[in-house]
Amino acid sequence: MATGAPFVSGESCLLIDSRGRQFLVRLVDGATFQFDKGAVPHDDLIGVGEGATIRSSNGTAIVALRPRLADYVLRMKRGAAVLYPKDTGPIIVWGDIGVGNTVLEAGTGSGALTLALSRAVGTGGRVITVERREDHAVHARRLVEAFTGTTPPNIEFRVADVEDEVASSGADRIVLDVPEPWHVIEPAAEYLPGGGVFVCYLPTIPQVQKVRAAIDDSKAFVEIETFEVMMRGWTIDGPSVRPDHRMVGHTGLITVARKRLPKHHG
Numbered sequence: 001m002a003t004g005a006p007f008v009s010g011e012s013c014l015l016i017d018s019r020g021r022q023f024l025v026r027l028v029d030g031a032t033f034q035f036d037k038g039a040v041p042h043d044d045l046i047g048v049g050e051g052a053t054i055r056s057s058n059g060t061a062i063v064a065l066r067p068r069l070a071d072y073v074l075r076m077k078r079g080a081a082v083l084y085p086k087d088t089g090p091i092i093v094w095g096d097i098g099v100g101n102t103v104l105e106a107g108t109g110s111g112a113l114t115l116a117l118s119r120a121v122g123t124g125g126r127v128i129t130v131e132r133r134e135d136h137a138v139h140a141r142r143l144v145e146a147f148t149g150t151t152p153p154n155i156e157f158r159v160a161d162v163e164d165e166v167a168s169s170g171a172d173r174i175v176l177d178v179p180e181p182w183h184v185i186e187p188a189a190e191y192l193p194g195g196g197v198f199v200c201y202l203p204t205i206p207q208v209q210k211v212r213a214a215i216d217d218s219k220a221f222v223e224i225e226t227f228e229v230m231m232r233g234w235t236i237d238g239p240s241v242r243p244d245h246r247m248v249g250h251t252g253l254i255t256v257a258r259k260r261l262p263k264h265h266g
Contacts, residue, residue, distance in 0.1 A: 004050050007064065012147060013045055014067040017060060024067060024075040026146060069119070072147050073112040082112045083177060084251050086231040087201065092120050094225075094256045095199040097173050099124055104171035106130040106162035107178050111140035117175065118152045127155045128169050130162040166191050176200040179207070182214035189220035192259040201252045208253050221257035228253050 007013055007027060015023045017037060025033050031042045038056030045064055048054065053063050067075070070085040083091075091113070097103060099122040108114055108131035117127045131137040137159050145151055158165060162178065166187035173196060174188050181200040188198050198221065202208050208226055215221050232247035 003066070006047050006049050007045050007066075009042075009046050011149060012067050012072060014065045014071050015040070016063045016065065018062075022071070022075070024072065067147075069115055069147070073115075076110065076112075076143055076146070082110045083201065084248065086229050086248055087252060087254065088113055088116045090227075090229050090254060091175060091199055091201065092116060094254065095173055095175060095197050097121065097175070097197075101173050102126045102128070102169065102171045103173045103175055104128050104130065104162065104165060104169040105175045105177075106165075106184075107132065107176075108137055108140040108157065109177060111144040113175065113177065114140065114155060115144055115147060118155050121154060123154060125154055128158060128165065128171065129155060130158045130160055130165050132159070132161060134159050163187050172196045174198045181207075182211045185211070185214040185218050189218040189259070194259055194261040196259040198257045198259070200255050202255070203252050205253070208255060211255060215255075215257050220259060220262075222260045224255070224257040226253055226255045 009027050009029050011027055013025050013027050015025060015033065023033065023035065027042045027046055029043065029046065033040045033042065037060035038058035040054065040056050040062060044054055048064065050064065050066055053061050056062060073082055073085055097117060097120045101121045102125060103117050103121060105114060105117060105127060106129070108129045114127060114129045121127060131140065137157055141151060141157055144155065162176065163183045166184065172193050174184065174192065176184060176199065192198065200211055202211065212226065215224055228250060230247060230249050233244040235242050235244055
């Protein structure tokens, strides 16, 4: 949907009240959003332009916007744990994921990273997202469709073990948010093209040590690095400027490696 276009039934809408509180709702003909400052009929939102200010039943001003991907990810009804936006951006940048790439992703989880990857690769790319559990895959598809209106044509959902999908995927990028990514190193070393990128996201150092050992043992990768990202907001109120007391600290560790071609002898 184009920025600024009127809202239509079935899409997500982010409501922001005068105190800055945010509410994510799915617009449905005849439905009503209720909160402590009154009620807002969905019919009052459907057909108005994005960015419009409307009034609740008790006169409270509310701004209606389409959710950014970050807004949606942080507020959607998730099943599996979701990747934080602060980690999604670095995964895409350090993974060198852009227009035209074919990305093999696992696990699909709640579909948050899947949506970001779909945007990054564009209409000329592909995202093959693999989930071992059928119920998680179904839930992820629903969440993706709730944000986009339909399954983007560049996303393919598969239910399988990701290590079994590497050979058939034709991927030049592999992005993993699974507990044991070291099982994928051997097929990644065999089937990624030269210069292809392997990325994995793990919560603990012992897991990172194990995947790094598998990467080293394969002797198939260069530019290997592991890092984490922390995010701290700031309060800006006129002359009063200070860092927030709380920050989004450790959530996970990102490991990146690039495929090199085997050495030729003779």
